[in-house]
Amino acid sequence: MTSYLEDWRDFLIIGLYFAFVLAVGLSSACRKNRESVKGYFLAGRNLHWLPIGFSLFASNIGSEHFIGLAGSGAKSGIAVVAFEWGAVLLLLLLGWLFLPVYLTSGIYTMPEYLEKRFGGRRLRTYLSVISTLLYIMTKISVDVFAGSVFIQQALGWNTYISISAILVVTGLYTVIGGLSAVVFTDTLQTVIMLTGSSILAAMAYVKVGGLWALEYKYPKAYPTSFEPKEGSMCGLPREDAFHIFRDPVNSDLPWPGVVIRSTLASLWYWCTDQVIVQRTLAAKNIGHARGATIVAGYLKILPLFLIIFPGMISRVLFPDEVACVDPKVCMSVCDNENGCSNIAYPKLVLELAPIGLKGLMMAVMLSALMSSLTSVFNSAATLFTMDIWKKIRKDASEKELLISGRVFILFLVGLSIAWVPLIKSAQGAQLFIYIQAVTGYIAPPLCVIFLLGVLVPRINEEGAFWGMLIGQLIGITRLVLDFVYPAPKCGEPDHRPVVVSAVNFTYFSGILLVVSTVIAVGLSFCTAKPNYEKLKGLTVWSVHKLGVKRNKLAHRRLTIVSATPSSVSMEMNTFRNGGSRLTDVSKTIHRTSKIDVEQLGEDLLETEMSERYKETMTISGAVSLFLNCNAVILICVFILAYALFA
Numbered sequence: 001m002t003s004y005l006e007d008w009r010d011f012l013i014i015g016l017y018f019a020f021v022l023a024v025g026l027s028s029a030c031r032k033n034r035e036s037v038k039g040y041f042l043a044g045r046n047l048h049w050l051p052i053g054f055s056l057f058a059s060n061i062g063s064e065h066f067i068g069l070a071g072s073g074a075k076s077g078i079a080v081v082a083f084e085w086g087a088v089l090l091l092l093l094l095g096w097l098f099l100p101v102y103l104t105s106g107i108y109t110m111p112e113y114l115e116k117r118f119g120g121r122r123l124r125t126y127l128s129v130i131s132t133l134l135y136i137m138t139k140i141s142v143d144v145f146a147g148s149v150f151i152q153q154a155l156g157w158n159t160y161i162s163i164s165a166i167l168v169v170t171g172l173y174t175v176i177g178g179l180s181a182v183v184f185t186d187t188l189q190t191v192i193m194l195t196g197s198s199i200l201a202a203m204a205y206v207k208v209g210g211l212w213a214l215e216y217k218y219p220k221a222y223p224t225s226f227e228p229k230e231g232s233m234c235g236l237p238r239e240d241a242f243h244i245f246r247d248p249v250n251s252d253l254p255w256p257g258v259v260i261r262s263t264l265a266s267l268w269y270w271c272t273d274q275v276i277v278q279r280t281l282a283a284k285n286i287g288h289a290r291g292a293t294i295v296a297g298y299l300k301i302l303p304l305f306l307i308i309f310p311g312m313i314s315r316v317l318f319p320d321e322v323a324c325v326d327p328k329v330c331m332s333v334c335d336n337e338n339g340c341s342n343i344a345y346p347k348l349v350l351e352l353a354p355i356g357l358k359g360l361m362m363a364v365m366l367s368a369l370m371s372s373l374t375s376v377f378n379s380a381a382t383l384f385t386m387d388i389w390k391k392i393r394k395d396a397s398e399k400e401l402l403i404s405g406r407v408f409i410l411f412l413v414g415l416s417i418a419w420v421p422l423i424k425s426a427q428g429a430q431l432f433i434y435i436q437a438v439t440g441y442i443a444p445p446l447c448v449i450f451l452l453g454v455l456v457p458r459i460n461e462e463g464a465f466w467g468m469l470i471g472q473l474i475g476i477t478r479l480v481l482d483f484v485y486p487a488p489k490c491g492e493p494d495h496r497p498v499v500v501s502a503v504n505f506t507y508f509s510g511i512l513l514v515v516s517t518v519i520a521v522g523l524s525f526c527t528a529k530p531n532y533e534k535l536k537g538l539t540v541w542s543v544h545k546l547g548v549k550r551n552k553l554a555h556r557r558l559t560i561v562s563a564t565p566s567s568v569s570m571e572m573n574t575f576r577n578g579g580s581r582l583t584d585v586s587k588t589i590h591r592t593s594k595i596d597v598e599q600l601g602e603d604l605l606e607t608e609m610s611e612r613y614k615e616t617m618t619i620s621g622a623v624s625l626f627l628n629c630n631a632v633i634l635i636c637v638f639i640l641a642y643a644l645f646a
Contacts, residue, residue, distance in 0.1 A: 010359030017363035020188070047279075049288040053295025054190040055279045056091070060296075061193065061303070062139075062373075063365055067146040068432025069303055070311025070345035074322050077218075077241025077312065078645060079253040081304045083436055086262030088297045088638045090270035092631050095293035097540060098271045099280055101454050103289070104537045107281070110274050110450075111387045117453045117538045118461035119530070121391070126465070127446070128387035130472075131274060135380045136415055138438055139275075143373055149334075150346045150365045154358075190299075196357075196364035197306040203352050204313045214313055215242055221316045226325050235325040237315070245646045257506025261440055265509040268443035272450040274379040287619040290627045297634050301641060307345065314344035322347060338489075377412055381405035437505040441479040444512035445471030452520055454540050459520060460530045467520025471512050478508055 072080040107113045111131070115124035208214050219237050226235055240246050245255035270276055283289035315322045322344045324330040327337035334340035349361040385405040390396060396404070445468045452459045478499070485496040494501050503511075536542045 007355045007358075009356050010362065013356065013359030014362055014366070017192070017366070047282045047288070048284065049291030050295065052279050052283055052288065052292035053299070056276060056292060056296035057299040058190045058193065059275055059279065060087070060300075062143045062146070063150065064142045064146040064432065064435060065303065066197075066307060066345045066365060067149050067342050068435065069307045070314065070348075071341040071343075072432045073308035073311030074315040074344035075339065075341040076238050076252055077243070078304060078308055079240075079244050079246055079258065080432060080436075081308055081645070082244050082253070082258045082262045083266070083432075084300055084303045085638060085641060086266050087270055087300045088634060089263060090267055091293040091297045091300070092634065093267070094271045094277070094280065095286075095290035096631070098277075098450075098454060099286060099289050100543045101538060101540060102277065102281060103283075103286060104543050108386045109383055110272050110277060111383065113538075114449070114453070114464070117535070118459075118464050119534070120461050120465075123449075123461065123465055123468070124387055125391070126468070128383050130442075131383055132380055132388075134442065135275075135376050136412065138435065139376045140373060140412065140415075142435060143376075146342075147365065149342055150349075150362075154346060154350060154362055192360075193364050194299075194302070194306075196360045197310075199357060200349060200353060200361055201306050201310050204310045204317075204348055207352060208313045208316055211309070214309065214316065217316045218242075218312055221319045222323050223320045223325060223329075225320070226323075235323070237323075241312070243646070244642065252504075254504055254506060257504050257510060260510040260513070261436065261506040264513055265440055265444045265447060267447040267451060269439065272446060274383055275376055278379050278382060285619060287623050287627060290631075294627070294630050294634055298637070301637065304641075304645070310348055311341075311344040314348040315341075318347050318351065377409045380412055381409045384408045437482065438479060440505050440509040441475035441512070442472060444475065444509050445469075445516040448513060448516040448520060452517070453538075456521075457532055457535055457539050457541065458529065459524045460527060462527050463520040463522070463524030466523055467516045470519055471516030474515060475508075475512050478505075 069080060069084070102113065105113060105116055107116065109128070111124040111127040114127055115121060205211070205214075208217065218241060219239070221237055222235055238252075240251065244258070246253055246258075248254040248256050280289040280292060283292060320329075321333045322340055324333055324340050330340050331337050334343045346365075349358060349365075353361055382405065385401050385408070389404045389408075390401065393400065393404075448471065449464045449468050453464065481497065481500050482505075485500050487496070488494050
């Protein structure tokens with residue numbers, strides 16, 4: 001394959017980029033608290049709003065976005081942007097609904113929250129295993145495949161050698177630096193991504209003649225050798241390409257299903273997924289966390305203008321390659337007989353960008369790939385360490401936990417390299433739609449359980465577990481059917497089962513939401529009530545009461561301490577100052593006193609949450625008003641954007 005990226009100046013820029021990223025990542029690894037679990041996995045809970053906001057964006061915008069979003073834009077238009085813009089509302093939901101519960105409960109991982117909220121261990125273990133497998137099979141593999149598409153188009157290098165080098169570099173500074181290194185390199189890479197993609201987008205708009213010219217030229221963007229057949233749309237751009245809301249029955253992305261899939265069914269990723277939530281848990285307080293969600297929300301408006309429209313422009317400028325119809329031609333262009341829309345963005349880079357900018361855009365693609373991979377590596381290591389290894393090795397020291405997390409990252413690197421040929425053989429013509437479909441079959445039950453968990457105290461462990469399990473079994477069944485019965489090519493008869501051919505994946509996501517909710521609520525109300533006293537600080541309704549009760553609890557704790565033997569009092573004071581575990585204190589009291597250990601334990605736990613509430617939730621009235629006003633402004637921008645393009 002001929003290489004388009006040959007000038008030494010392009011390679012110099014790429015080399016400087018790698019050196020700079022490594023320098024930033026390794027220097028951030030020298031920050032204090034790195035050798036503690038809290039410091040390594042949550043950056044000491046001391047990060048500010050801007051780097052967290054950039055990290056949220058960079059962690060989400062991976063190479064699959066540049067390849068997949070631009071490819072979907074080239075093939076079917078702008079409707080796919082709904083999955084991006086839905087994140088605006090969900091990020092605000094994370095900051096104002098979920099984060100107060102997460103921060104107050106003092107969790108490290110999302111499975112840990114489920115264990116605290118519902119009790120028992122099966123929910124925590126189940127979610128840890130499922131999340132880790134999903135990271136390996138979808139996020140890492142898809143990112144790696146999307147990156148390989150660009151590398152093949154740009155350099156003609158051996159895919160596996162190139163991907164291996166990227167994985168080794170990302171794994172290196174993730175292993176050494178932990179979340180702090182990931183967040184600070186994400187900040188750098190967000191700046192690079194926005195700068196490079198903005199320059200290229202501007203050049204593309206100029207080349208095509210602007211958005212109005214694109215709207216005129218796109219419907220005519222098909223290969224020069226292609227002859228449209230009367231009454232058939234095969235090979236032609238969609239007539240509704242510039243609409244987000246499409247026909248609710250016959251379109252590829254029916255608008256009711258898209259609304260459900262991009263909001264409620266995406267709640268799992270933006271409000272409960274370890275990769276996203278872990279960044280906000282590292283914030284100094286709720287003010288910085290909410291500020292970060294607002295920053296990320298504004299950035300999520302940009303993909304339409306920086307990725308999707310440029311992908312459509314690529315089809316207009318290079319219809320013979322990007323819009324190829326003949327399977328033989330497509331195989332020669334991109335090694336995929338189903339179509340070459342996935343090369344829309346790389347084609348734009350390699351044909352439009354001058355020397356120097358090609359190198360920068362190559363760095364942009366590497367930034368997208370590496371930022372997503374590092375985020376997944378760190379979050380998967382956190383899940384493995386805190387929710388799996390810690391259960392296997394209950395007495396593991398902090399040093400052992402850190403080592404186990406780092407070794408697991410190396411395991412993920414090796415497994416990711418081995419997974420490349422599998423994802424390469426299984427990829428479809430629209431990579432981004434494939435991602436949305438797969439997560440749409442797996443995520444809805446998770447969304448339901450977390451949403452019910454923070455909002456409905458009556459939901460118990462039994463209802464949550466079976467609602468999640470049965471919902472995911474149904475979703476996996478549909479996923480298997482999709483693989484067994486692939487969609488027919490344009491013009492061919494559709495012989496798939498009705499549940500596959502007639503029920504769009506967006507509608508199926510809505511069905512899973514309803515089924516999981518009915519099972520979780522119905523089973524919970526048919527079984528024993530949870531102990532509401534143990535849910536303090538774990539639901540939205542109980543979080544803000546902690547601030548009111550804090551002084552009363554502190555007074556009662558001091559009274560109890562003064563009534564205990566001196567040795568217990570000393571240990572209680574140690575606990576108050578953060579130097580001992582609640583369980584250690586309770587055991588000591590049990591040995592030396594007749595105090596009601598259970599009551600004292602509840603008081604201590606509630607006091608601990610109250611202290612954490614003060615530390616993480618206390619912000620000035622002016623800051624709170626400023627954040628609330630900005631959240632309202634962001635919602636208005638979201639509504640305006642939809643009004644313009646719906």
